[in-house]
Amino acid sequence: MSDVADAPEAARPITSRRDPRYEVVMYRHVGIEGAWTLDYYRSHGGYEAARKALTEMSPSEVIDEVKASKLRGRGGAGFPTGVKWSFMPPVDGRQRLLVVNADESEPGSFKDRYIMEDDPHQLIEGMIIGCYAIQATKAMIYIRGEYVKGYRRLVDAVREAREAGILGKNVLGTDVEVDITVHRGAGAYICGEETALMNSLEGLRGNPRLKPPFPAQAGVYGLPTTINNVTTMTSVVHILTRGAAWFASMGTEDSKGTKLYQISGPVTRPGVYELPMGASFRELIYDLAGGPRGEAKGFFPGGSSTPPLPWRDEYLDLPMTYDGLAKAGSMLGTGGVIVIPKEKDIVDAMYNVVRFYADESCGKCTPCREGISTWLPKMYQKLLAGLGTREDLDLMEEMVRNTRGTAFCPLADACAMPVQASFKWFRDEYEYLVDHGRPMYTKTDWWQA
Amino acid sequence: MVELDTIPPFFADKQELLGEILGRYPEYGRRSAVMPLLWEVQNAERHVSEARIAEIAEIVGIHATEVKGVMSFYHEYHGEPVGRYHLQVCSTLSCSLVGSDELYDHLVEKLGIVNGETDDEGHFSIQKVECLGSCGTGPVLQVNDTYYERVTRSRCDELIEALKRDDMPEPWRERGGDNEGAEKADFLGEAPVRGAGAGEGEGS
Numbered sequence: 001m002s003d004v005a006d007a008p009e010a011a012r013p014i015t016s017r018r019d020p021r022y023e024v025v026m027y028r029h030v031g032i033e034g035a036w037t038l039d040y041y042r043s044h045g046g047y048e049a050a051r052k053a054l055t056e057m058s059p060s061e062v063i064d065e066v067k068a069s070k071l072r073g074r075g076g077a078g079f080p081t082g083v084k085w086s087f088m089p090p091v092d093g094r095q096r097l098l099v100v101n102a103d104e105s106e107p108g109s110f111k112d113r114y115i116m117e118d119d120p121h122q123l124i125e126g127m128i129i130g131c132y133a134i135q136a137t138k139a140m141i142y143i144r145g146e147y148v149k150g151y152r153r154l155v156d157a158v159r160e161a162r163e164a165g166i167l168g169k170n171v172l173g174t175d176v177e178v179d180i181t182v183h184r185g186a187g188a189y190i191c192g193e194e195t196a197l198m199n200s201l202e203g204l205r206g207n208p209r210l211k212p213p214f215p216a217q218a219g220v221y222g223l224p225t226t227i228n229n230v231t232t233m234t235s236v237v238h239i240l241t242r243g244a245a246w247f248a249s250m251g252t253e254d255s256k257g258t259k260l261y262q263i264s265g266p267v268t269r270p271g272v273y274e275l276p277m278g279a280s281f282r283e284l285i286y287d288l289a290g291g292p293r294g295e296a297k298g299f300f301p302g303g304s305s306t307p308p309l310p311w312r313d314e315y316l317d318l319p320m321t322y323d324g325l326a327k328a329g330s331m332l333g334t335g336g337v338i339v340i341p342k343e344k345d346i347v348d349a350m351y352n353v354v355r356f357y358a359d360e361s362c363g364k365c366t367p368c369r370e371g372i373s374t375w376l377p378k379m380y381q382k383l384l385a386g387l388g389t390r391e392d393l394d395l396m397e398e399m400v401r402n403t404r405g406t407a408f409c410p411l412a413d414a415c416a417m418p419v420q421a422s423f424k425w426f427r428d429e430y431e432y433l434v435d436h437g438r439p440m441y442t443k444t445d446w447w448q449a
Numbered sequence: 450m451v452e453l454d455t456i457p458p459f460f461a462d463k464q465e466l467l468g469e470i471l472g473r474y475p476e477y478g479r480r481s482a483v484m485p486l487l488w489e490v491q492n493a494e495r496h497v498s499e500a501r502i503a504e505i506a507e508i509v510g511i512h513a514t515e516v517k518g519v520m521s522f523y524h525e526y527h528g529e530p531v532g533r534y535h536l537q538v539c540s541t542l543s544c545s546l547v548g549s550d551e552l553y554d555h556l557v558e559k560l561g562i563v564n565g566e567t568d569d570e571g572h573f574s575i576q577k578v579e580c581l582g583s584c585g586t587g588p589v590l591q592v593n594d595t596y597y598e599r600v601t602r603s604r605c606d607e608l609i610e611a612l613k614r615d616d617m618p619e620p621w622r623e624r625g626g627d628n629e630g631a632e633k634a635d636f637l638g639e640a641p642v643r644g645a646g647a648g649e650g651e652g653s
Contacts, residue, residue: 024627031630095475107541107580114628138475145525146581148594181473186484187524189579203480203509205522221478263626264543264584271585271626288626304542336584338543352542356579362522447548447555447588448601 014250015278015319017288022250024274025238025258026231030118036153038160041121047166049240050128054174062133066236068244070256075101075192075229076303076333078322081236087216088134088224096136097225099201099215100127100233102143102150103185103192107304107356108336111260111272112230116143116150119234120157126233128171128178129240134226137177142197145186154182189360193409194227196362207364208409231260251277255321255332265339266293275320282316284337295342298425301325302333304353305414307421308340330421344446345439346426350419351380357415365408371399372407372415383430386437393430397423458504459490467508480509483519487526495535496527524578532567532574534612537591540577543584552588552600553577559609573612586623598623 014022029035029044041047053062067082088096100123104112115123127139143151158180161167169177183201185191191200195209198220219225235257239247247257255277261284264270268290275284281301285291300308301320307330309315318324325332340349354376361373379396382388400416407413423430432440460467466489474481483505490501497505497520499513506513520526538553553575557563560573567574583589586598590605597608597620604621611618624630 027627030628031624033630104582105580108543108584110582110584113582114624118628144582145523146578146591149596183473183481184485184488185523186488186526187578188522200484201481202478203483203519205518221475260627262585264587265546269625271624272628273626338546338584341546344546349542349545352540352545356541359579445548445551446546447551 013252013278014276015252016283017273017275017279018283019276022258022276025242026115026122026234026260027272027274029122030114030272032118035118036120036157038121038157038164038166041119041125045241046121047125047128047172049237050125050132050166051172053129053132053240054172054176059133059135062129062240065244066133066239069239069247070244071232071235071239071247072255072322073229074231074235074259074334076106076331078332081228081232084216084228085130085134085226087214088226089216091135095138095221095223096134097220097223098127098131098134098136098139099197099220099225099227100139100141100230101192101194101197101227102141102147102230103189103197104147104230104334105144105189105192105360106334106336107353108264108300108338109262109303109334110264110336111262111334113147113150114272115230115234116147117153120150120154121161122234122237123154123230124157124161124167124180126235126237127180128166129236130226130228130233131178132176136224136226137179139178139180140201140220141180141182142191142201143182143184144191145184151182151184158182188362189356190362190409190411193411196409197227198225205362207362210408252319252321252323254323255319259320259335261320261335261337263289263337263339265299265337266296266341267291267339268293277321278319278324280317280319281337284320285316285339292339292341296339297342297346298340300336300338300340300418301328301330303336304338304356305418306331306333307417308425309421310425331417343441343443345433345441346422346429347380347383347433347439350422351377351384353418354380354415357411361411365412367403367407368409368412371403372412375399376415376419383433384439386433388434390431390434393423393427393434456500459493459501460486460504460508463489471508480511483509483511483516484523487516487520491526494530495533496530498528530567530571531576532572533615534572534592534617535574535576537576537578537581539579539581539583539587539589539591541580541584543580544587544589547587549588552590552605555602555605556609559606585625592617595620597621 063082063085071081072078131139171178188206190196191206193208196206200206215225259277260274262272273288296311298308298310322332358373358377361368363369400419403412403416429440470485471482486505490497502516503513506516562568564577581589588600590597590600
């Protein structure tokens, strides 16, 4: 690190919101009354990035710019966006599709919602650029069913953009064609998995599909398809506006740019915060969110499917990057931090998480249907009823270990991994419960008057 | 099938709407219209009956069982009518940590119905749901399409009283962090004592 500290100011990467060079860009207009209108967006420089891409750059130059920015997908998996775009097969006359995954359903994640509600044109602009890069004329937004306000705002924004010639046959007066359909889901976490999302878009049950073929080969309707998260798209707008070098000046070697983090649970100021990658959990939790209310004992670093970490300096000081979390045995996920208060019994907290995945399992494959969706919640119920034994704990650990990597899609692992981590860090609470027949922490009323 | 003969088809007098929905998708993707068509029916009738399922199947050109298969996959479609005010209580972790379990219990006591039930008048129904994406502003109660966030006991009581009078209030504005808007607090200026090793954040 010392050579980094000695480097000239301009060369030193921005890794803190305290850095005077840092600027919030994606949430600049979020929260402002009327920011969702085309007039507002245009009067604040809106659609200039798309104009620049369409009139001054070739599609491959746009892809190269995004590659150079080292932007990684913001939906959780972190796949390099430019590389994903370049997987699209050569243009062969078939319809090509861009799909935006706005099914934001991972517990602890709520960053996309406010963009769609307050700044839908930012998403549309990112989609125009994405469509141009992969040479798709048709795009779809799959928005989760509960986001009715966001759905209406998007539908209105698409209509506005169409009427203003920003979408349609001649986008911004060029010969580029892009149109957008907004498709509303109806309550299914699994539809955030990209192949399940494609099935849902086609009017099928939202069961995942086998990969390969990957969406670029055979996606929605069997056509070449690229699927990106909402804030991947909005990141692209600013990469085009300010350049790949600007984006890459923030963050660490493997995690570049600015990103939206979320924080929930008992902290003073829960919410969405935009930070440069490489900032620490401590900066988010203490400096921005005002620190925990009462004592905390751990946190989910990036949504409920990322293995929780204990409340220790070494973890609070971790940079919120893909690599930083991987080294700590967890994952960056969606960047949705959930703080676990000391008084919440971990068995109870994990039962809540397990119940979520049990409820959302699609039932297609055996490990998930029988393991995650059936036996695991039953075991937790047994423990919480005070009927568990030490052998049950071993059995549960064995069960989740054997579930890892065996299911058809990532949903089962998304449940098994945090359960394993809860045993690793908080086994004493599980043992206390089975030994005493009652939980170590018994607080039951969490509702504030 | 008897139902089909006695009630007029839902989309019979809505050809423009139907055309608009089907037009969102390519002809080879006609089946994609199943979900939006289900939404149209449910928004109007608070559930989707067997007759409507059969009608949608015919429009899209698939079997009724296939439409039913799609419908049953998702949490938000209802085969039986829900109440005029369908109360959906998020019960996932972040909301639970700020009182959603107590909020649910409170509603059960207040209304005399439990998860999945509708009251005798068809006024209220309750459904426990999973994460609504309102984790920073919990607990959240979704009434029909509208989110009511940071629901306290008194807010809950006021809301229920208003709904009893068929008055659906504007939701109070609840935000947090960078989504609060232009007049954001200077977060970094008021940094509290930082760290697991200091102050109230002490963990172990």
